[in-house]
Amino acid sequence: MIIGGGPGGTTCATHAARLGAHVTLIEKDIVGGAAHLLDCIPSKAMIATGGAMALMKHAQEMGLAKVEVSLDFDALRERILEIEQKLEHSVTSLLLSQGVRIIEGMGTMTGPNSVAVSHNDGKSSELEADVIVLATGSRPRIPDWAPIDGQRVLTTRHAYPPPELPERLIVIGSGVTGVEFVHMFKSFGSEVTLIVSRQQVLPDKDPEVAAVLEQSFLHQGVKLLMGARAESITSSDGVVRVSCDDGRVAEGSHALLAIGSVPNSEGLGLDEAGIEHEWGYVKVDHNSRSNVENIYVAGDLSGKLPLSSVASTQGRKIAEHAMGLHAGRHRHLDYDKAASAIFTDPEIADVGLAEADAFAEGRKIRVTKVPFSVSAKALINNDSRGFVKIVSDPATGVVLGGSIVGRHAAELISVLALAITASLTVTDLVESLFVHPALAEVLGEAAE
Numbered sequence: 001m002i003i004g005g006g007p008g009g010t011t012c013a014t015h016a017a018r019l020g021a022h023v024t025l026i027e028k029d030i031v032g033g034a035a036h037l038l039d040c041i042p043s044k045a046m047i048a049t050g051g052a053m054a055l056m057k058h059a060q061e062m063g064l065a066k067v068e069v070s071l072d073f074d075a076l077r078e079r080i081l082e083i084e085q086k087l088e089h090s091v092t093s094l095l096l097s098q099g100v101r102i103i104e105g106m107g108t109m110t111g112p113n114s115v116a117v118s119h120n121d122g123k124s125s126e127l128e129a130d131v132i133v134l135a136t137g138s139r140p141r142i143p144d145w146a147p148i149d150g151q152r153v154l155t156t157r158h159a160y161p162p163p164e165l166p167e168r169l170i171v172i173g174s175g176v177t178g179v180e181f182v183h184m185f186k187s188f189g190s191e192v193t194l195i196v197s198r199q200q201v202l203p204d205k206d207p208e209v210a211a212v213l214e215q216s217f218l219h220q221g222v223k224l225l226m227g228a229r230a231e232s233i234t235s236s237d238g239v240v241r242v243s244c245d246d247g248r249v250a251e252g253s254h255a256l257l258a259i260g261s262v263p264n265s266e267g268l269g270l271d272e273a274g275i276e277h278e279w280g281y282v283k284v285d286h287n288s289r290s291n292v293e294n295i296y297v298a299g300d301l302s303g304k305l306p307l308s309s310v311a312s313t314q315g316r317k318i319a320e321h322a323m324g325l326h327a328g329r330h331r332h333l334d335y336d337k338a339a340s341a342i343f344t345d346p347e348i349a350d351v352g353l354a355e356a357d358a359f360a361e362g363r364k365i366r367v368t369k370v371p372f373s374v375s376a377k378a379l380i381n382n383d384s385r386g387f388v389k390i391v392s393d394p395a396t397g398v399v400l401g402g403s404i405v406g407r408h409a410a411e412l413i414s415v416l417a418l419a420i421t422a423s424l425t426v427t428d429l430v431e432s433l434f435v436h437p438a439l440a441e442v443l444g445e446a447a448e
């Protein structure tokens with residue numbers, strides 16, 4: 001029995017069914033989850049539209065006549081809806097083809113093997129299961145000083161797309177979600193102010209990587225309020241004011257809050273089932289299993305890396321473990337090897353050991369960095385910004401980590417992710433015959 005139909009729940013459901021389990025999936029809203037409906041997919045769809053606009057604005061540099069381009073907000077809205085519907089349809093079809101029973105409703109555990117369901121059609125029922133998987137995800141954190149109205153003061157849940165295109169947007173929070181919003185709305189032509197609580201955007205990332213993004217934002221005219229912590233928001237007569245702890249006040253037409261998330265654990269029956277949790281996140285072991293033997297957790301609710309890719313991998317691993325495959329080819333999920341990307345301009349992606357963390361641990365590493373300006377393909381693409389950085393073991397050459405800043409970084413990082421998972425060396429990368437001309441050649445150069 002799986003509660004929650006996001007990437008964690010649906011991947012677990014299809015794998016468990018393939019392995020022979022009778023699977024029931026309970027979803028209260030839409031199969032595909034917040035990932036498909038509210039977070040990853042609509043955000044990336046809007047960023048892709050902004051990217052297309054940016055390319056067209058540079059048309060003359062590519063040998064084309066000047067083109068005038070403007071956003072068609074209604075067409076964008078339809079496009080996002082269409083993508084979401086297609087994804088929902090394909091995930092639902094996959095689940096049904098594997099024999100998964102889908103129940104539309106809200107699931108609440110009443111004990112370690114029982115779930116009460118409030119069906120969306122008003123009925124209710126009580127179901128029993130040998131194994132329960134909780135995959136209910138998370139939602140935006142809203143502090144009590146933020147009067148969210150969904151019109152002018154927004155969270156990420158109101159922004160894909162927002163009710164209207166913000167003329168002057170204030171983004172609060174400079175983590176991954178915040179900087180993606182800055183990039184997205186700037187590319188649509190909004191004036192953007194970013195409130196950064198520390199002295200670096202993307203405070204958890206390599207400072208060199210963050211610096212490239214900061215420069216790009218400044219170059220595009222984004223106003224950065226560094227070292228400022230938002231502490232109140234007022235909205236009247238179409239003007240939104242965000243006051244910060246250092247006395248500065250940002251003014252705009254809209255404000256968007258991107259300051260993290262909280263788990264969807266209320267009403268789930270964690271205490272009734274005897275499950276240990278902290279701040280609503282369920283504590284799990286290396287098999288994504290809670291303290292109750294037959295109850296597992298996939299996705300954001302587990303408090304691990306809040307990524308769709310991590311949620312679905314946890315789901316797959318849970319299916320294998322619950323179906324008794326852990327003695328064979330099953331490998332534990334190694335969160336340190338998860339690749340992640342930030343879909344800004346330029347794109348940013350990283351995987352494995354970060355240079356700063358290695359220094360902090362006093363670990364010996366070798367770091368090589370090659371800029372995309374050496375690449376013929378980058379010149380052809382009319383975009384030579386960014387670099388590839390590879391972190392390796394100086395004694396063995398084994399690839400330990402890497403960061404990529406530049407066009408298609410989110411795709412290129414997969415090469416390094418595979419190298420890290422398979423314990424390949426920099427020599428293996430050098431010996432790989434990459435396509436020419438291709439941006440991936442820069443990976444070979446950095447490895448060399």
Ligand SMILES: Cc1cc2nc3c(=O)[nH]c(=O)nc-3n(C[C@H](O)[C@H](O)[C@H](O)COP(=O)(O)OP(=O)(O)OC[C@H]3O[C@@H](n4cnc5c(N)ncnc54)[C@H](O)[C@@H]3O)c2cc1C
Nearest residue numbers: 004006008028033034035039040107137299300306307308
């Ligand atoms: C703005 C934004 C952009 C993002 N972009 C990316 C990205 O580019 N790449 C990436 O890898 N990650 C991205 N993420 C993170 C990603 O969206 C999450 O990590 C992912 O959605 C987690 O999946 P999940 O399965 O845990 O839950 P969710 O996708 O949140 O799904 C949980 C589901 O459970 C349902 N549910 C909840 N409670 C109950 C209940 N009691 N009964 C029945 N159903 C219930 C909900 O309706 C929901 O459908 C982004 C997040 C945000 C906020």
